Amino acid sequence: MTFDVYLNVAVAGVLTGLVYGLMALGLSVIFGVVRVVNFAHGEMMSIAMYIAVLLFSTFHLDPLIMLVPIAAVMFAFGYVLQARVINPFVTRPEHSQFLLLVALAIIIANTLLILFGPDARTVQTSYAYDSFQLGPVLIDASKAYAGAAAIAFAIALFAFFRFSLVGKAIRACADNYTGALVVGLNVNRLYALSFALGAACVGAAGSMMTLIVDVTPSIGPVYTLLAFVIVITGGLGSMAGALVGGILIGLTEALAGLLFTPSAKSMFAFGILVLVLLFRPQGILGRRPS
């Protein structure tokens, strides 16, 4: 009986972790290519969440179906943001970039506050209380759909980087900035594309996130930090690492919430981070810098 409870919670944690992983994947792509730490990551996710909530409440459009359009909107947002605002900061010192993104985060969070007010918004799908029975495990339908969609989205992104010409160009650009310039790649455009792809990840993740948690204008920083923890745990610069880190952190949080108290669950995620830094500083799937 108790074992079943653990198993159910663990499965739910892994599924939530996949969505976390997709969100963190966005951060990883942006950092890996543009070398800018996106401190407005959580705020970008809350934009996507509000779009999903709005679409659902006005047109009854399911967040899972809206995932791709929302990702597309965030893609455009990310592209413009990088090309118009962030690009001049690429060569500036870290603290300067940090401040730029903090300013953006403040603007985003408070614009959302003006538009939607401080109250939590949520999406009530018809399948919100459905579940699947799989042997002894009871799987929450929303989380199962969200997890599956996160995997699909991540696979599409991997395929893009592996097989498409643009994806290869972006990887070249991440490996060697000067080299990319020399062979005539339009680095600024590739940077904007990468930021846009990162934003699309966070857009898709945000859309699915509405099935799992409520959204308020102030949730941004918590998810930004969560994304950092996941990316470092998984291995900075490793795309698969972001997903693995997401699963690990999702699982840890879920079990910690069950064993202790849900409000203290992120402490355990930080605990994992510290352990990783102590014993495997390059992250689970990261390569040790030479």
Next chain:
Amino acid sequence: MSALLSLERVSKRFRGLVAVDGVSFAVPQGAIFAVIGPNGAGKTTLFNLIAGALAPDGGSIVFAGEPIAGLAPDAVCRRGIARTFQLVRPFPALSVEDNVIAGALLRQHDVGTARERAQALLRRFELFERRYQPASALTLPDRKRLEVARALATEPKLLLLDEVIAGLRPTEVDRMVAVLRELNRESGLTIVMIEHVMRAVMALATRVLVLDHGTAIAEGTPEAVVRDPAVVQSYLGAEVV
């Protein structure tokens, strides 16, 4: 004369590529020792191994009777080896004087004394007038001189110079050669230099080591080395001096 620095079969590989392959040599106290060789011969890697920026995969490096292979770069410097970087890296936002003071403070704990020492060095390298300028405002030859001054400020027993003469104008080459010779004569400073400018090597070096593809192909006096057929073929052959 006992050896101040000696390397014994030192090797370094980068992912299968052998950059330095079993190199051995000894630098006597008070010598000016030049390392020459074509581009990509492993000269800078060799320097990085001595200076602690890289750890060798094999072999031993002994400085003043103690093994130093694998020590951190700052520890190596505290033992008395100072270096310059091939691609100069002064502290850009700091003034020329502060750059050298930062080096001098290693041995002189008092800032005033360190400043005096720094100013003496800046006079010697003809940078005194520019001492309040930020290092980033200097021309490349001036930045090279600043690097040498900063390295000397740490009061080394051994100075590693990575192409500090290449890129200077002929008159500047002569001035740098004169200063280095002076330092060597006055205080018995031992110098190991990587250099492409053969005129400077011939004028300064007491011994020359020739590297090619990571291996030492010749060692001897400058005159002997330039006559060595292996050297002529591998290195000088293309661009006869």
Next chain:
Amino acid sequence: MTVAVITRLADDVPRRTLILLGILLAALLVAPWIVNDYLLTVLIVTLYSAYTGQAWNIMMGFAGQLSLGNALYAGLGAYLAAALFTDFGIGPWIGFLASIPVAAACGAIIGFLAFRFGVAGVYFAILTIAFGEFARIGFDHLTIVNASAGLFLPVAQYAHNDLWRLRGDPTMFYYVILAATVLAFVLCRLLLRSRIGYFWLAIREDEQAARAVGIDTFRYKMYAVVISAAATSFAGVFYAFFYNNLFPEQVFNIGRSIEMILGPVIGGVGTLFGPILGAFVLNGLAETLNATMSAVGLDLPGAKEVFYGLCLLFVILALPEGVWPPLARRLGFDKGKR
């Protein structure tokens, strides 16, 4: 001895800079007699951010290590001093002495984890946030300090000022934080012009080159973190006794850390006067916004913050070095500067 220190402090500072600092200090000293209670509180808050900004600047501006979690050290100082006061009646100055090793040890742990492997600077920044959040959630569940219900200090009678126990009217708090700010300024100048300061700047500029001149970069980065953490913990002690209530959600909030950074970044990272100027610019801006908003009768939650964010954006786009360096050049305060 004192005279010697003062002469050394003024050593090769341009005359006009000394005069400006003198005027500023005099104005701040007489301020409580001139301004009303509200403005006095604004000044206290401004000096508080100047002080915390100065402490943060040691880490980032001098040694080049970006900390985004300095609220952690302030929070530890606040909670430790407040708990000692409410539970054992131990005064805040002893509380501060006790908080120094605690904050320093915390900084040392973060520094150790981040610097040991010499990995990218981003690690340190993110670890500092992570530890701040760890503390926020941890204190939210720590029942000995009342967890999320908050820790309250007995509110003072304003009958007389007790400096030893930090109970009194705003004027007393004003002079305490003014003294702390002046001390921090002096300490930073002394540090910057000593051996450690040169080593920090070298590390900030180019860590590899710093190692090549024999600087033990790990050790000196640790010193920067530890000194900055200890200095910041005093701000926390002050905060606890000034506001008389502590909630983990507020004290350890990442917003507090960001507030500590804004001043020096706006004023000029790595400059001695930047954190002070930046604090005045920011708080002046915030107060002007408040006044304007209430004058036009606009009560829209978030509007002020959006405008604040836009102003920040403007400053970082237009003045990448911060406000002070270009201003100093224009006013000629950099002449004769070494």
